Amino acid sequence: MTALTEDTIVKIVKRLALLFALSATIALPGGYFSLEYSNGVQHLETVAQVKVEAINRLARVNPDLWMYQVLRIEELLQSDRVLRRNERVTVSDAAGEVILAVGAPSEAPIIMRTFPIYDSGRTVGHVEVAHSYRNVIYGTVAAGLLGVLLGGLVYATLLVLPMRALRRVTAALNKETEARNAAAALSRAVTETANDAIVIADGSGAIVGWNPAAERMFGYSQAELIGQPLTLVLPQRYHQRHLEGIRRVQTGSSWNVFGKSVELHGLTKARREFPIELSLSAWETPDENYFAGIIRDISERKQAEEALAERDSRYRAVVEMSSDGFWAVDQDGRLLDVNEAYVRRSGFTRDELVGMHIVDLDAKESAADIASHIEAIRDKGADVFDTLHRTKGGVTWPVEVTVRHRLDRKGQFLCFLRDITERRRVEEERRRSAELLQARTAELERSHQLLQALTAVQESVQEEERKRIARELHDELSQKLTVLKLQTALALSTFAQGDSDLNRQLKDIDSLLTETMHSVSQIATNLRPVVLDELGLVVALRDLVERFSERTKIECEFSVHPPDLSIDDKLAMPLYRMVQESLTNVARHAEASETTVSLHRDGSGMLTLSISDNGKGVSDEDRPGRGSFGLMGMRERAAMLGGELRVHSRSGAGTLIEIVIP
Structure with missing residues (x-):
């Protein structure tokens, strides 16, 4: 103790x-x-x-x-x-x-x-x-004093007697502890100086002893593994067998591995497996069962055995069945082995190929290039690259080379060589197709630009024609209608006391003339608003919004920023027409109660025209295609101005149309 x-x-x-x-x-x-x-x-x-x-x-x-x-x-x-x-x-x-x-x-x-x-x-x-x-x-105070005396007596009695017995037991235990410590020191000296790993585990399989050789072998310190399960240093495939052996010992059965050496694999802290030879022993104490394992790293022995076994069946199964060519190359770049697939493709015999240098077959790299490439692969461990090989008849063919440096094979390089002639042919066809597509795309772009130019000319001609017709309606037809209305008013005043039927007919004519004059004015304004030519886009849009709100009873607001915004004449009419088309769509389809028109230019000169409403909107599934006539015309106008048109709409959430012009 x-x-x-x-x-x-x-x-x-x-x-x-x-x-x-x-x-x-x-x-x-x-x-x-x-x-x-x-x-x-x-x-x-x-x-x-x-x-x-x-x-x-x-x-x-x-x-x-x-x-x-x-x-x-x-x-x-x-x-x-x-x-x-x-x-x-x-x-x-x-x-x-x-x-x-x-x-x-x-x-x-x-x-x-x-x-x-x-x-x-x-x-x-x-x-x-x-x-x-x-x-x-x-009386209570007196009883308390008496209780203190009685408690002190009890404390002294209960403390002195057990302490005497405790000292006797402690002395006996100290002697036993010293003997155990001496035995443990001897065991520890043997364990710590051993070249093999020594691991001790209790009856549950938890590690209780871990010597320095085990630390070097597995990479774990003693502090990291004490109390951890022994399965931590065993691969997963051994765990079930190990746990079954522990249970057999716990139930009193024997475990047939005691006193024998078995070969299996250990698992390092870096999760690397390596072959080991394990010798197990066990002993019991009154309280616990213990296991001791002496572990030897047999990696070098296994490598030697594998090298001997591998020498007899060197890559035969994989290499000979492969449709790709195969080389085994030494450090100097000379072929040590080839497979039948490369023999057939190159036209050389196997005996001719073995001993040849890479430079004899590679039609792309020089001897210096190959030496430099070998050095780079030795540093990296692997590489994949394309090159050209030469057949026995002197014909070249494209090859994809996948190479790996094998340190466990005396520094050899293992190379798989794939014939990529067909791949190159497909790539060439794709390149030609891409060039043809690029040419046709460019031609289509030129056609589109020409169409835009023609559309712009057509728009200009149409606007001039609208302007001419609007001017004729205003200057000629409106004047004649005005004269006719004046004459009708004169006739009404002349025959005011005359025939009532004639009077009524004259009034009907006067009313019809008023409506006709209003219609002519509206047509002329729609064809070419005079206010646009005389006062500019901002005033024209404000007038358009007011007339739209008055005509449709839909509340419409107009905002402009900055307040003194000035728009170039070549932009004014297309922007006006796009607002006109958007408001027409709102009145016909949106079922909206409010709409907003905004014209804004930011600090970078970007001009944004937006028309929004609170109508029913449309979902992505129900939204008309890009070919719908109204939107298509607006997109064409925006494209001719060097800008773009964006439409944002969701079912039940209204619609926002933005025209952005740099």
Whole structure:
């Protein structure tokens, strides 16, 4: 037993002794106080019950005069039971006036009870009984002092006797511990100087011993593995077999690996497997079973065995079945082996190829290039690259080479060579197709640009024609209609008192002329708004929005930023037409109650025209295609201006159209 364990036991004994001592110290005064206090309360209630009953009888006999019979009351109070020295009884009438007080004055602290005096169900006075329990406090203090003495005696008794026995046991255990420590030191010296790994595990398979050789072999320090399961250093495939062996030992069965050497694999901290030879032994203690394993790294031996076995069947299965060519190349670039696929493709025999240098077959790289390439692959470990090989007849063919440097094969390079003639042909066809597609795309782009130019010319011609027609409507037809309206008004004034039928017909003509003049004005404005030519786009859009709101009863707002924004004449009419088309779509399809038109130019000169509404919108599935006539025309106009048109819409969330022009 170690000093630490002994110290712990001493602390436990001291705490138990202290617990018993405190129990005795607290129990004695506590019990005394509880008993005396209960007796005092019981006596008080008994005295009060007797005295109150006697005075109640007196009050029933003389209900109006009983309080004046002081001698009789005093006699009743002092009869039956004698008051204690520390008790006092006080009788008072219904008004609280003290009639008589018998007994010594009560010293604080006191217990007091008050009881009513009844006559025919009504209260005619009170009896108050008081009892001082100061003596109980004094007695409790004395009992407490006695409890302290008793507790100290208990503490000393319980502490001294176990400590003597503890010292005797400790001395015996120390001798046994010294013997065990000497044996452990000898075992530790052997374990720590051993070249093989020595691992000790308990009956559950948890590691309890781990020597320096094991640290070097597996990469774990002793602190990392103590308490960890032994399966941590075994690959997953051995775990079930290991756990079954542990269970057999725990149930008393034998494990056939004890006393034998078995070969399996260990697992390092870096998760690398390596071959090991394991010898197991086991022993029992009264409390636990233990296992010891001596582990030897047999990697070098296994490598030698594998090299011998591999020499007999060198890549035969994989290499000979491969449709790709294969080389085994030494450090200098000379072929050590080839497969049948490369023999067929190159036209050389196997005997001719073995011993040739790479430069004899590679039609692309020089000897210096090949030497540099070999050095680079040795550093990287692997590479994939394309080159050209030469057949026996001098014909070249493209090859994809996949090469790996094998350190465990005396520095050889293993190369797989794939004929990529067909791949190159397909790549060439793809390149030609891409060039043709690029040419046709360019031609289509030129056609599109020409179409845009023609469309722009057509737009310009149409606008000029609209402008001419609007001017003729305004200058000629409107003037003639105005003259006709004046003549009609003159006729109305001339025949005002005449034929009523003629008068009515003239009024109808006048009304029709008014409507016709309004229609002509509206047509002229739609063809070419005069305000656009005279006052610019901002004023024209504000006028368009106001007329739209008045005509459709849809609330429409217009905003512009900056307020003094000026738009070039070549942009004004296309932008005006796009707003006109958008508002027409809102009126026809959107079912909106509000719409907003905004014209904004930011600090970079980017011009954004947006038209939004709170209508029903459309989902992506229901949205009309890019070929719908209204949007298609607006997109063409935006493209001719060097900008783009964006449409944002969701079902039930309205629509936003943005025209962005750099």
